[in-house]
Amino acid sequence: MAEIILKKGKDKAAWQLHPWVFSGAIANIVGKPANGDVVHVYNDDREFIAYGYYNGESRVAIRLLEWDPAKEVGEIWWRERIRKAVNARNTIFDEATNTARLIFSEADFLPGLIADRFGDYISLQILTTGIERVKSIIVDELQLIFQPKGIYQRDDGAARAHDGLAGQGGVLFGEHPPAFVDVIENGIHYKVNIAEGQKSGFYCDQRTNRLVVAQHTIGKKVLDCFCYTGGFSLNALKMEASEVCSVDSSALAIETLKQNIALNNLDRSKHRAIQSDVNKQLKAFREQGDKFDVVILDPPKYAPSRSSLEKASRAYKELNRLGLLLLSSGGLLATFSCSGAMDINTFKQVLAWAALDAGKEIQFIYQFNQPEDHPIRASFPEGEYLKGLLCRVL
Template identity: 40%
Template sequence: MRPYAKLYITRKGEMAARSGHPWVYGEEVIRVDGTYATGDIVDVYSQKGRYLGTGFANDISKIRVRIVSDNANDRFDDAFWQRRVKYALQYRYTVMGPADFSCCRLIFGDADQMPGLTVDRYNDILVAQTLCYGMDQVKPVIFKALVDELAAMGVSVRGIYERNDVKVRELDGMTQYKGWYEADFLPQPGSPVTTINENGVLYDVDVENGQKTGFFLDQKYNRLAVAKIAAGRHVLDCFTHTGAFALNAAKGGAASVTAVDVSEEAVAMTNENIRRNGLEQIVTAKQANVFDLLTEMAEQKCRDYDFIILDPPAFTKSGHTVHNAIRGYKEINLKAMKLLPRGGYLATCSCSHFMRDDLFRRMLRDAAKDAGVHLRQIEGRQQSPDHPILWNVPETDYLKFYLFQVV
């Protein structure tokens, strides 16, 4: 006799669960046998009584159950979560290799069957964000397993910093906060700033104040793709954040690089990273609104750059605003295409799951047509493999990256 409450769901919910999607929405639950509290483990069944999976329940959230296993023999004890952590670490060590394992995403939510949990490694600091109430309850086991498993791999963790300062936590009935996770298995962590080496470029990462968890790790190998063709080019890096694409282009031998961001703080961080890597003679950071800057350059018929990089923030975070986002993406891509000389290069991307690849490609075709140019594709890429894509969970597939020659 299983000790969990039973939630019976609609045919639509059953089809999603049987295809491997881990979310059961509130409107899909048609009957409940037994009682449970927010964050408890519950079983999910079809209307006809077929077992579909087991997961964390939450009546507060739109997602009523987040399934963590479809194996009826699983026991959700400490050993279960320790195995999940071990599998996640072994996967990263394999696909990233020893060198890139020092700064990468260790846990990527549903893609690692640990819903709502993100853990990034920045050298000796781990940064965690927990957006699922049930996972929040088991995080002491997860965090201890991370430290123990990494120690067995020869990695010493100085501290775990929690970046739970996001509003979406409230949708799951949790409060916002950030700070060091305190536990007897962790030392006194000290400064929230650490140094990482990505693709041969050094960065100071402030896990307390940086965006998201401190740094954008998912573009790691896309930056290498940019560096590969940057030699001798005059590069404009738009929405530079901490200057990562700009610095990779400089390392790749660019003749000059201008890194642009609207944020004064981002420009300050970029300048620090420029100095740290000794690239002051090649890279210049500039504070400006990218939309306004591209418009101004177009009006002036500027031809200073033969390689433009567009890495904007997500213009849409819901399906309802996709059409507005398409207009924003088209505007910057159209202007960039017009600014580039024939034979110039364009790197362009979208980090929004809702901006599907087919929509993004269609937007690029339309922009190229309006600009009167043709696009010769060099590469089409996605997020780095430490952010794995589960084909049965479309939400894990979010980053589109294209590299073109404009002809």
């Protein structure tokens, strides 16, 4: 096993269990590790810090895995880590929910691996060379645990490119998933397109937040923006909202949402679906004099990195300004950001600016977070990406 020596003063984060070692922190490499090889990591005094896997093509040159020198990283180690992550989610699954995230990358000490369960199928995202090297072990262990009908790898070409990997996707075990898999979340059925849907096929990170928002929609007129296949819309209809309008730019998402409404026997007369750019549609509602009691804004990631945060902040401010203009006194804005680069305090400031520009005064009455299957590891705060606020207009 090759050895990597860190520069003096560049080992503090590694000792504190942070999983990333950047290329600039490396002083010397003893041996010739190939990309994906597990290596020993030492400090300048040759004290063992951790095992990790190496990639000379990535800015994150080493992703640390294990800090106990007695627990060498091999097949047994990988299998035990997978089982530990999966067992931590056992309490989520019941008759009302058969979908959740099984493995959340660094948060589960398995950097570069994301696994989601969708009923009888498992969707994998393999984002690093180190995980690619042990893919057969991962697939075999998940097959042993769940006996799924199929395990499917999503093609994450852009993410894999950061680690020098070509895009790749397809069946890894069992059957190819059908065009739509029927899953249940909080008693609501969804048609999920595992192979071609966004991300892993479904946004299970909003599971608990959908319930909280729905509790505030009883008898209310609701606008659900960036609705995708209808997570917030379906929960609002189930909670007897008086009217729900869903907006998304994707024709496939809108069509799937309509199928999900029928699948759950919800009242279609209370629902209106609009395929449109959200910002344009919000302006159109404003020009038409439309008002809503609850506005939900769940946009895609505007800030993929810290360098894009300033531009993203302007986009979030404008989006929320437009949403607030459609609310009267007592109205509620449920607004989210899935940008890891934007922390909750910055998001609050952006909303304060949006309210000021909209001529509104708001209160923050609830803070949304990631659910338990998307844990935030104490030594890896970068894993906290989803945040949201429920705002009341005064």
